[in-house]
Amino acid sequence: RTPTRPASSFFFLIHAPPPDIPPLPPPPPLPICTITHPIGWNKISTFFPAKKFLLVFVNPPPLPKPPRPPATLPAELITPTPTPQPGYAKICVVLFHDIDGTGTRTTGEDYLYGGVVSINDRLGKVSLTGTTVAGNPDEIEPLCFDNIPEGSYNITVAIPDGFNPTTVTSYPLEVKAGDQATIDFGAQRATAPIQQEDAGGMRSPILGIVGVVILIAGLVLAFLTWRQGR
Structure with missing residues (x-):
């Protein structure tokens, strides 16, 4: 009668080698598994005549621990960084x-x-x-x-x-x-430029009058010279 398998474990059927075959060297140790509940060689021979088996239960390897989340500060202790204006x-x-x-x-x-x-x-x-x-x-x-x-x-x-x-x-x-x-x-x-412009504006009419007088005098002199020549 096969014993009941413990919870969270597996079982293996390992065939014993015939006596005329040299035994194999023992397998290397399994550091991540623990072999428990050894059962005798002949416990299940009624199911398989003339064969010998070793029935063992092997506990599964432990699951890796999930990584711890990083520590976080309370929200009231976190100062938000202001977003800079883009350029x-x-x-x-x-x-x-x-x-x-x-x-x-x-x-x-x-x-x-x-x-x-x-x-x-x-x-x-x-x-x-x-x-x-x-x-x-x-x-x-x-x-x-x-x-x-x-x-x-x-x-x-x-x-x-x-x-x-x-x-x-x-x-x-x-x-x-x-x-x-x-x-x-x-x-x-x-x-200064405004004063210069005013002074220039005052001189301009005087120069114009003098020019007209000189022109008239020239015309009169030319007329008298022409009359004397006749």
Whole structure:
């Protein structure tokens, strides 16, 4: 009678070699299996006459342990990382009243209104315009352009009437994501050219009158010379 197999185990029927065949060397040990419940050679001989079997039960190898999940912090201790803006910069443009004409904004030199600003990239994809603001730099924000894509730009300003530039009026700029650049342009009141134009305007009528008098005198002299010759 074959004994009942224990739970979670397998059984093997191992045929005993005939006596005329030399026995095989013992099999190597099975480190991952445990052989239990040995049964005698002749326990099941009634089922297989003249044959000898060894009936054993072998416990299955243990299943590998699942990996432990990584430790996680509580949600209240995790600070989310802000998502960066994809590739944008900010450009501000200032036109200041350069009173001393140094080309550098100093204390007491305010912003000037009326400068027309143009921002163009070198690929021709970005073209922006704006007008400069006036006021105290400590109280007024300058003209700014947000969400400027990364790239190379050319920034120009047209000086308003009545002023002369004291700095360059065109500036190349390279911006990268997250940059914030401020470009200063300077201008000074154009008083001397206006005075010269007024003086020139006053001289022009006098020169015209003198010219007419000379012309008339020449005609009279020519007429008298012609009469005497007759």
